[in-house]
Amino acid sequence: MAHKTSFPKHEIRVLLLEGISASAAQSFRAAGYSQIRLFDKSLPEEQLREELAQAHLVGIRSRTQLTADLLQEARRLISIGCFCIGTSQVDLDAAEDLGIPVFNAPYSNTRSVAELVVAEAIMLLRGIPAKNAQCHKGGWAKSASGSHEARGKTLGIVGYGHIGTQVGVIAEALGMQVIFHDIETKLSLGNARAAANLDELLQRSDVVTLHVPETPATREMIGAPQIAMMKPGAHLINASRGTVVDVDCLADAVRSGHVGGAAVDVFPVEPKGNDDVFQTPLAGLDNVLLTPHIGGSTLEAQDNIGLEVASKLIRYSDNGSTLSAVNFPEVSLPEHTGSTRFLHIHRNVPGVLSRVNDVFSRLGANIDGQFLRTHPKVGYVVIDVSASQTQLDDIRTALMEIPGTLRTRVLY
Structure with a gap:
């Protein structure tokens, strides 16, 4: 049932940026959404501002930055989807203040990242990056010196979450010994064992792989002191966040030979597009694998994320x-067949729920169901009602007039 206070699906505008998998657009079309704008790349700020002004639902990956200023002007926007693991490209506080929920895909590319990390561990243990570089230059370093099997070596996993645990499972299948460190107590999978602390993990591991989020606590958590603790000739893999490792210190350690090799997929500063120049202190080091933030970039992962x-x-x-x-x-809400659903998003202050209930009581609407959840700054109440069209119009108006209301939607 279409009504001026509730958009029918064919009027809802979906904006998908940065070459999001076609599976996303297919899902929207299958659900009845027809106004879908697709862009293969991130947009210049002015064009992004113009597109956001018309969008109700927006999907981005990692390059588009949704700042507080942009969100403030996106007055029609009701929700944001980050088609990736991270959400740091969105001002989450500003979105919350505006009553805009943000969704992401925290686990859909887990397997892709884990497979790349284990492959890199094998390559580093065999000394493949340097041998590959020598062959490209006309060299021929056929020798077993410095080349090792993965079987029997110790893999240290820093951050034992969804990706870290998958890395451990695959590595164990190769015969590696797995130890891990996490700030939270985690149940180990297989024969993996928790290290006493980060220092012990660094001292024991032949390969160290990082799988931690970007937080103030993880910023440059692997710097000169931590690198110095690593076993001479050990290898370091970072497929987490670029700010986690001091890349200047890592480059120095690789040049000195203290770190035998490294594989890095994420960097403190990354190009905004494929045509931009990429620079890092690690460039030019033959025993370093550099990849352009593609840990989760497989077709399978992108389809799953979409x-x-x-x-x-x-x-x-x-x-x-x-x-x-x-x-x-x-x-998590059930279907509301036979009822009209009101979504009331408001500031989490005392008295709002009683005012909401007073609206329905005063206007004589029968409540079929009610759901309430609160966040530190925002409250979200959902009310299913049976009422006449006149009552529905009056309810919408009255809900919007409640002090602290951020937005109200009606779903028929």
């Missing part, structure tokens, strides 16, 4: 469910 994030955006748009939103109260 399906996962699109389904979250669709579910929120269709029925108000916010399960797994990163900046918003989480509510």
Whole structure:
């Protein structure tokens, strides 16, 4: 049932940037959304501003930066999907203040990253990066010196979450000994064992791989002191976040031979596009593998991410469910067949819920169901009602007038 206070699907505008997998657009079309704008790249700021002004749902990857200023001007925007693991490219506080939930895909590319890391560990242990570089230059270094099997070596995993555990499982299948360190107590998989602390892990590992989020605590957590603790000739892999490693110190350690080799997929400063110049102190070092932030960039992972994030955006748009939103109260809602659903997003201050309930009581609407969740700054109440069209119009108006209201939507 279409109504001026509730967009029918064919009027909802979906904006998908940065070459998001076709599986996302297919999901939207299958769900009845027809106004979909697709761009293969991130947009210049002015064009992005213009596109956002018309969009109700937006999907981005890692290059598009949704700042507080941009979000403030995107007055039609109801939800954001980050088609990747991270959400640092979105001002989450600003989005929350505006009543805009943000969704991501924290686990869809887990296997892709894990496979790359284990492959890099094998390559580093065999000395392949340097041998490959020599062959390209006309050299021929046929020797077993410095070349080792993965079997029996110790892999140290820093950050034992979804990716770290997958890395451990694959590495164990190769016969590696797996130890890990995490700030939280984690149940180990297989024969993996927790190290006493980060220092012990660094001292024992033949290969160290990093799988931690970007936080103030992880910024340059691997610097000169930590690198010095590593076994002479050990290898370092970073497929987490570029700020986690001091790359200048790592480059010095590789040149000195203290670090036998490294594989780095993420960098403190990365180009915004494929045509931009990439620079790093690690460039030119033959025993270093450099990849352009492609740990999760497989077709399988991108298809999975497209399906996962699109389904979250669709579910929120269709029925108000916010399960797994990163900046918003989480509510998993049933269907509302036979009822009209009101979504009321408000500042989390005392008295709002009583005012909401007073609206329905005063206007004589029968409440079929009610759901409430709160976040530190935002409250989210969902009310299913049976009422006449006149009552529905009056309810919408009254809800919007409640002090502290951020936005109200009606779903028929």
